[in-house]
Amino acid sequence: MTVKRDAAATGSKRRRSHRSADSRTPWPLAVLAAVASTIFVVPLIGLIGSAPWRDLPNLIADEIVVDAIGLSLVSSLVAAMLSVILGVPLAWVLSRSRFPGQRLLRAVVTLPMVLPPVVGGAALLFALGRRGIIGEPLAEATGFVLPFSLWGVIVANTFVAMPFLVVTVEGAFDSVDRRYEAAAATLGANRFTVFRRISLPMIAPSLRAGLVLAWARALGEFGATITFAGNLSGRTQTLPLAVFVALEADRPRALAISLLLVVVSIVVLVTLRDQWWRR
Amino acid sequence: MPPSFQGALVVVSIIVISILAGCGSDGDRRTLRVFAAASLTDSFADLAEAFEAENPGVRVELNLAGSSSLREQILEGAPADVFASANEQVMDDLVAAAAVSGDPAPFASNRLALAVPAGNPADVDGLADLADAELLVGLCASQVPCGQLASEALGMAGVTAAPDTTEPDVRALLAKVEAGELDVGLIYASDVVASTGGVEVIAAPALDGHSTRYPVAVLSGSTSPALADAFMIFVLSPEGRAILDRHGFGR
Numbered sequence: 001m002t003v004k005r006d007a008a009a010t011g012s013k014r015r016r017s018h019r020s021a022d023s024r025t026p027w028p029l030a031v032l033a034a035v036a037s038t039i040f041v042v043p044l045i046g047l048i049g050s051a052p053w054r055d056l057p058n059l060i061a062d063e064i065v066v067d068a069i070g071l072s073l074v075s076s077l078v079a080a081m082l083s084v085i086l087g088v089p090l091a092w093v094l095s096r097s098r099f100p101g102q103r104l105l106r107a108v109v110t111l112p113m114v115l116p117p118v119v120g121g122a123a124l125l126f127a128l129g130r131r132g133i134i135g136e137p138l139a140e141a142t143g144f145v146l147p148f149s150l151w152g153v154i155v156a157n158t159f160v161a162m163p164f165l166v167v168t169v170e171g172a173f174d175s176v177d178r179r180y181e182a183a184a185a186t187l188g189a190n191r192f193t194v195f196r197r198i199s200l201p202m203i204a205p206s207l208r209a210g211l212v213l214a215w216a217r218a219l220g221e222f223g224a225t226i227t228f229a230g231n232l233s234g235r236t237q238t239l240p241l242a243v244f245v246a247l248e249a250d251r252p253r254a255l256a257i258s259l260l261l262v263v264v265s266i267v268v269l270v271t272l273r274d275q276w277w278r279r
Numbered sequence: 280m281p282p283s284f285q286g287a288l289v290v291v292s293i294i295v296i297s298i299l300a301g302c303g304s305d306g307d308r309r310t311l312r313v314f315a316a317a318s319l320t321d322s323f324a325d326l327a328e329a330f331e332a333e334n335p336g337v338r339v340e341l342n343l344a345g346s347s348s349l350r351e352q353i354l355e356g357a358p359a360d361v362f363a364s365a366n367e368q369v370m371d372d373l374v375a376a377a378a379v380s381g382d383p384a385p386f387a388s389n390r391l392a393l394a395v396p397a398g399n400p401a402d403v404d405g406l407a408d409l410a411d412a413e414l415l416v417g418l419c420a421s422q423v424p425c426g427q428l429a430s431e432a433l434g435m436a437g438v439t440a441a442p443d444t445t446e447p448d449v450r451a452l453l454a455k456v457e458a459g460e461l462d463v464g465l466i467y468a469s470d471v472v473a474s475t476g477g478v479e480v481i482a483a484p485a486l487d488g489h490s491t492r493y494p495v496a497v498l499s500g501s502t503s504p505a506l507a508d509a510f511m512i513f514v515l516s517p518e519g520r521a522i523l524d525r526h527g528f529g530r
Contacts, residue, residue, distance in 0.1 A: 130415070131459040147460055148415060148443040230444025230455070231420065245447055248347035249422035 044262065051259050052252040059256035067234045068242040068257070072219060075150065075238060079157035080165075080215035086158075087165040087214070088207065092195065094166070095173035106170075113163045120159055121227025128155065129228075152229035153236050157218035164217050168210030172203035212272050216265060310338045311506050312358055316346040316365035316493070317448040318389065318425065321473045322526035323363065329522065330513050337506065345423045345448040353378055353498060360507040363495040363514070365389070366424035370494040380504065383496035386514050387528035390468045391428055391486045394456050397477040401462035406483045408463055409433065409440040417452050417464035420445040425452075428491050429465045436485035453478070472527030490529065 025033070052059065059065065094106050112120050128135040128146045139145050146152045176199055184198045185191070200207075222240040229236040231245065239261055246254035311330075315323045320343050327339035342349065342359070346369040353359055354376060362379070363386070364370040370383045395403045401414050409416050418440060419426035426445065433440055446452040449466055456464040457476030471480055495514050497507040513519050520530075 125458065125460060129458065129460045145415070226447070226451075230417070231446060232442060232444050236444065245420050245422055245445075247351060248345060248420075248447070251351070 051255045068239045072239040075153045076218035079218040082158045083162040083165045083214040087162045091166045091169035095170045112160050117223030121224035124228040148230045156224040156228045161214040161218040164213040165210035172206030312340045313361045314342045314349045314359045315363040317450045325522045360501040366491045379496045380499040383494035385492045387493040388490045390490045392468045393481045393483040394466045394478040396459040403463045412441045414462040415443045417461040418442045420447045425449045432489040469527035
């Protein structure tokens, strides 16, 4: 795109010249942005610099690490799926329905984003643990105990991850042009069909972004998981838990797992961001 | 950006900056940073309080975590004056890394206890129940001292435990036994004393021969070594001993 600075004749050209001026960053912004980048780049350099590159394959091929990779993938993917299946309807209700206590519900749904995950894990334990308000009758009736199981990890992951999807998707539902939905309704589509055929496709980009955010949050989950689901290699020890435990005894292994998490996260974020968010 | 938001931003910034500025300007107040094993949580809180009472103007900051986690923090240069570890191995690592000034001194010992929730709902009656796959069993992770002591004791007793969780610090394990989420766990005898939720101890003679010794040392990175020495001497004093006794620690 070529831009002529001096050609200010038409409105569209004026706008273009504005854009070109905007591309030169004002120095206060540049300085602060550089500081901001440093906060993220420096820890990464620390990690990469101290990583045991030569032993990396051996450290990652270790049985404990392989188990943790499998558990992390399964639990984070299932949590992301549950977040979509349950979170999209919730987001729709929060965006479109009007009912008493809605603002309170919206606050409660986003609470896990603010709450320390350990507190979330403790809350889950009080509610769904074997002695919990819901957990106790459940255990008595079915013998099923959530904590210290893979399902416990999935519940903890979903608890912290779903709010990211709900917030993203709710915002998208809010900004959908309602005239398309109204038009579909006049043409005889019932409300569920309108949701399925009109609203949902229109928010698809936000849904994908929310899905990625929720998945990423679930993959990195630590506090709620260790509090609610415990830590047992092969059953509930996900990658972040493995890093935490290894950090105390076997630093090269901890660094190797951390590096693995960083690589996976960056690959996913870079690919998805280019494909989905920048459209 | 609405003006009210900008206003709020300014107010918040001013508050934050004044708090941060306040942190550094503690003029005549001296702060001693004590890193102590998680199992020392209550006893060191009492020790710190008594030490502060005897030394006006001194504030003791406690950093409590698993011993090995604290070791890593110290090795990475975390500012600390005194370190109290839950086993000798962790302290030896710091001595080997020249992170300790002077010799560490043992000040307490601790035994393991087979703990169950109040009322012993799962009818645990001995160490062998740790191998019961039907029960929800908790141990400390093998990386922390209480986990090492547990695996040593279980190995000698010939019990192959079937844990449902291996907690990275003993207090987390205690909390889960207290809450009744676990049927049985191997914790420290001192943690039983510390428990407010009422755990019960099941007799397990096989645990008796196994104890861990707690060394305390002044760190070479200490910025107030004299005060650190004074605290270490206080821990080893009869007064310190009395506090440790009260919290269930052996000699």
